[in-house]
Amino acid sequence: MTAIDNAPARAAAFLERLSQAFARNDSLLCVGLDPEVGKLPAHLKGLPPAEAIVAFNREIVDATADLVACYKPNLAFYEALGPEGLAALRRTMVLVPPEILTLGDAKRGDIANTMRLYAQALFDVYGFDAVTASPYLGRDALEPFLSRAERGVFILCRTSNPGASEIVDLEVDGEPLYLAVAERVRRWNDNKNAGLVVGATYPRELAAVRERCPELPVLLPGVGAQQGALEDSVAAGVDAQRSGLLVVVARQVLYASSGRDFATAARAAAQALRDRINRVR
């Protein structure tokens, strides 16, 4: 198997590459490439599932690549189709122009010996520029990711699901666990390639994280179908340069239309979202 390689583009440290990605299209938008066969436009549903997904992703990427900073495939959407789904992920990765970042939303968390192999899969087989990961096992577990200075590692902090508070709001030394995690991620950031995942459904918590970690990039899911307030979250999440925030949208863009015009509709939705975000920053 040939690994996907765009090494020259990766010579720079991750934070610099991220900054270039924000500037290129004047956009903080990160489109989630999370296709579900049952939700695809009718004219694609007749194809074999993996083919339908690649055809869909190709049109979405072609229609939006000049409007985004990053594409974020969520691995689960591909894994649910078995090995053929992962083959579709590989084909999708090739569709993304090399100057646009790719983020593998995998949220892996295991001991270092296992994470070494997840890093191999995500960075070397699929060629992601960045990934998401879990903080639960501590720094040594994340080292195989963090040691790749040219790649980004966005670590779960405060998530966007309704029950998130059950664990991450537990009080540790007088503050919620998610802030204790944020503080540790700061310390793990020797290579300037760590970031945080903070859900848009909790703008107050996002503001607290941003205050604590002014220098860390933040991945912000939940502004779309999860009904976060876009403007509040962007205002709370940007850094001192009014940047440093990847705003994730998936369903609002992917399924803006269920007809043959889905790509045109996706472009319009992405443009509107980029502009709404830019008006706040």
Next chain:
Amino acid sequence: MTAIDNAPARAAAFLERLSQAFARNDSLLCVGLDPEVGKLPAHLKGLPPAEAIVAFNREIVDATADLVACYKPNLAFYEALGPEGLAALRRTMVLVPPEILTLGDAKRGDIANTMRLYAQALFDVYGFDAVTASPYLGRDALEPFLSRAERGVFILCRTSNPGASEIVDLEVDGEPLYLAVAERVRRWNDNKNAGLVVGATYPRELAAVRERCPELPVLLPGVGAQQGALEDSVAAGVDAQRSGLLVVVARQVLYASSGRDFATAARAAAQALRDRINRVR
């Protein structure tokens, strides 16, 4: 793609199936099917990687299936080979006799909409009887796993890596986070299919978890290459019936010999481990 289906064997609730698996071979042993091409016997290294892995797994399973309660493939070892590695995982799952449990060590943790797709992948595409998962996002995130009453969900509690204490030992309400997690997993266990992952490198912590959660099955990694003390951990981890504990060993069995006799050596190692465990329980 045809899903792997052995529905009749799954009519029973998970806890009952686990209990039957312990009894069948009088064994708490859970062999990790974590093949790495670079570590395989020389005569298999000439094959394409995915073929080599399946051939290796076939001989390991054939040599040990009457000595174990469960096989535990760690997904990372297959994902590192790309889509072909996942195809090798599918072929491996078919090699395991239906009366032996299979546990997909994937440690997934994401919002419910994503976990629904991970459940589809792990339970329906690959056909695992049980999985590992992360507690970080709380109960609602785990619901797509926990709602499958006939399948087991082993949730990370206290892991076996050197740096585990950095997060899970943080004090919450006067006790370490891992005990707060254990307590919550008890509450999430409506379907009697939840368990905990507790590393063998920390037998004192394991004893504290067992005292708090007498009814939960425990998955115990780290007795082998991670240098836990087998006897201490088994004594600390078994339940009141001297059972309820899946003792994970991978490298000690898989790589007991690097020659053509690797399967015979794996069998001898598995038998010795099963017997050592049984002498303590």
